Amino acid sequence: EVQLVESGGGLVQPGGSLRLSCAASAFTFSSYAMSWVRQAPGKGLEWVSAISASGGTTYYADSVKGRFTISRDNSKNTLYLQMNSLRAEDTAVYYCAKFGSSWSVEDRFDYWGQGTLVTVSS
């Protein structure tokens, strides 16, 4: 069964940095675009970033553009999110999600991880 396991969350001060990882298994990782979605405490879902299967094309929400960088290592079946200049409003559970069709980013998310909590506070 497809598994997505996020890690790297924690408590960080405003202005600090954090790198999230998402380890994928049970599917051909290099054939699928991937994404990060976050959920602030008690709030709804917010799409954050996406990356093509090859890693050559990336997409960002305006709220994180210039501060966050998505990347992937297809040899390690791992997705990353480098988060810099963190703000209190970045506090959320961060989920990685797999796009449903191979090679496409114009698609639903068919599998999600359980999430990792990022708390930005002094």
Add this chain to the structure above:
Amino acid sequence: ERVMTQSPATLSVSPGERATLSCRASQSVSSNLAWYQQKPGQALRLLIYGASTRATGIPARFSGSGSGTEFTLTISSLQSEDFAVYYCQQYNNWPYSFGQGTKLEIK
């Protein structure tokens, strides 16, 4: 940016009854609309994509309809495990966007 609006925010329904959840897009998203279910402590679950196609393993009591700007998720006969929060999401235009969610609770 497409703004997705779900209604109602909370829906109280008795087990065995039908539940109808709505999702409206600020501009057309064609049929590029998905529905997800969220339960505490569990991974989000894809229910419907393409506005009306059930995802793998989703029971037939879940159905989706609509296109353009108006969409509906219907659960025909509520089971205890269906009480959760439901989100719609458009994947027609970047940035992909979600509705604010509908909490389906037991009446």
